[in-house]
Amino acid sequence: MQVNVLYRPSQTVAQVWLQPNESIMAESGAMMGMSTNVDMQTQSGGLMKGLKRLFGGESFFRNTFMAQGGQGEVLLTTPLCGDMAVLDVGQRQWQISNSAFIASSTTVDVQTQGSGKGFFSGAGLFILGTQGQGQIVVGSFGAIEPVNVNGELIIDTGHLVCWDANLQYTVGKSSNAGWIASYLSGEGLVCHFQGQGQVYIQTRNAQEYGSTVGRMLPPVQK
Amino acid sequence: MHTEVKHNPDFAAVQVQFQQPGEQIVAEAGAMVARDTAVQMETNMRGGLGSALKRKLLGGESLFQNTFTCTQPGQTVWIAPAPEGAVTQIDLQPGQEIYLQSGAYLASSAGVQLDTKWQGAKGFFSGEGLFLLRAYGQGTVWFSSYGGIHVVDIGQQYHGYVCDTSHMVAFTQGLSYHVDKVGGMKSLFLSGEGLVCRFSGQGRLWMQTRNPGALAAFLQPFRPVQRSSG
Numbered sequence: 001m002q003v004n005v006l007y008r009p010s011q012t013v014a015q016v017w018l019q020p021n022e023s024i025m026a027e028s029g030a031m032m033g034m035s036t037n038v039d040m041q042t043q044s045g046g047l048m049k050g051l052k053r054l055f056g057g058e059s060f061f062r063n064t065f066m067a068q069g070g071q072g073e074v075l076l077t078t079p080l081c082g083d084m085a086v087l088d089v090g091q092r093q094w095q096i097s098n099s100a101f102i103a104s105s106t107t108v109d110v111q112t113q114g115s116g117k118g119f120f121s122g123a124g125l126f127i128l129g130t131q132g133q134g135q136i137v138v139g140s141f142g143a144i145e146p147v148n149v150n151g152e153l154i155i156d157t158g159h160l161v162c163w164d165a166n167l168q169y170t171v172g173k174s175s176n177a178g179w180i181a182s183y184l185s186g187e188g189l190v191c192h193f194q195g196q197g198q199v200y201i202q203t204r205n206a207q208e209y210g211s212t213v214g215r216m217l218p219p220v221q222k
Numbered sequence: 223m224h225t226e227v228k229h230n231p232d233f234a235a236v237q238v239q240f241q242q243p244g245e246q247i248v249a250e251a252g253a254m255v256a257r258d259t260a261v262q263m264e265t266n267m268r269g270g271l272g273s274a275l276k277r278k279l280l281g282g283e284s285l286f287q288n289t290f291t292c293t294q295p296g297q298t299v300w301i302a303p304a305p306e307g308a309v310t311q312i313d314l315q316p317g318q319e320i321y322l323q324s325g326a327y328l329a330s331s332a333g334v335q336l337d338t339k340w341q342g343a344k345g346f347f348s349g350e351g352l353f354l355l356r357a358y359g360q361g362t363v364w365f366s367s368y369g370g371i372h373v374v375d376i377g378q379q380y381h382g383y384v385c386d387t388s389h390m391v392a393f394t395q396g397l398s399y400h401v402d403k404v405g406g407m408k409s410l411f412l413s414g415e416g417l418v419c420r421f422s423g424q425g426r427l428w429m430q431t432r433n434p435g436a437l438a439a440f441l442q443p444f445r446p447v448q449r450s451s452g
Contacts, residue, residue, distance in 0.1 A: 007231060011232065011369045011431045013370070032372075032389045033374070033384060033385045034383075035380055035383060036382040036420065036422075038384070077389075079432070080436075206440075210444040214441055220445050220446070221448055221450060222448065222449050
């Protein structure tokens with residue numbers, strides 16, 4: 001599998017070249033185009049696995065694309081404008097913010113993290129974790145920037161793409177001055193990272209964008 | 223005339239520099255960014271009411287088009303599409319045709335003819351409108367995409383290509399397509415991939431890297447809710 005990242009940084013597309021019988025698993029709805037010899041299968045990975053993923057904020061279903069009878073190509077894209085990164089999984093395992101996941105090698109297992117801290121964060125932060133060996137493709141809203149954590153770093157949950165699974169983190173309020181001050185700061189919830197490792201951040205926050213534009217749209221009649 | 227597409231792929235605009243009086247550019251209503259004051263602008267329903275209505279109703283284009291005519295050498299007109307994205311310039315020779323998805327047409331030089339083409343029932347299921355706009359003749363045509371543009375040459379590197387209907391922008395006349403689902407029946411409803419165009423033949427296909435429907439779907443849950451009283 002070879003992934004070429006085209007049209008960076010804002011109109012990015014992942015061009016995935018598959019060897020014969022090789023496959024890639026992609027987020028539902030990400031396929032923009034493909035060569036005619038690629039076969040797509042939709043899998044929920046069993047009801048419980050699918051439900052768990054739904055709680056993780058991911059789509060219930062994922063699609064597996066397999067090249068048949070020759071090399072194949074799949075083009076993957078994101079709904080919003082932004083960049084992508086291809087990361088190796090194996091030596092290093094990753095935790096991924098749910099909305100950033102685009103695709104993974106079929107040799108990488110991507111699971112919703114069971115821990116409650118992501119789930120109850122209230123900032124739409126649902127976390128996926130990798131296991132196994134291969135590659136993942138992640139996408140950002142806005143530009144993508146790798147940041148090294150050496151000791152401690154605070155990052156807004158809405159700006160997280162993915163991070164080294166070796167890093168410890170807690171989800172909490174942004175300000176030490178209490179919940180009201182934290183709310184008024186407009187910073188909402190943050191991830192407090194500790195340890196040594198890399199975090200990929202995105203320069204725009206999809207939730208902020210959605211609520212800024214969304215409130216100008218005509219109301220839904222209920 | 224000298225033309226240049228600037229600021230691709232994010233915020234493209236076309237700069238047209240006329241060289242001789244009488245040279246003309248036709249552009250979609252609202253596409254003009256700037257022009258020299260002495261450039262003559264005329265608003266009309268190109269090809270008469272019937273043809274314009276057909277373009278509007280069937281091809282998704284505006285009812286009106288503006289024609290910009292040069293009166294002195296060196297005059298300039300700037301043209302840009304409404305959404306962010308790229309602009310592609312195609313120089314057509316006699317006998318060449320390209321088909322544009324509704325809404326992709328931006329502008330053309332005077333020798334280019336536009337026509338809507340019935341796509342049969344397959345257009346109905348594509349969700350992209352029943353008609354494609356057909357551009358032919360001799361001259362230059364500009365079309366826009368939402369997001370960047372990705373080119374696939376079918377018949378050379380690829381034997382055919384599968385393109386999500388909402389990412390299809392344009393293709394040359396050597397290609398034919400049919401609208402199809404990907405995967406099995408389960409995939410049709412659950413894959414999130416919707417319908418695709420399966421292209422075959424020999425020619426060039428242009429795809430857009432984003433699609434406005436996906437942006438609208440992202441924004442939909444953020445709309446305020448108004449509860450009806452009583």
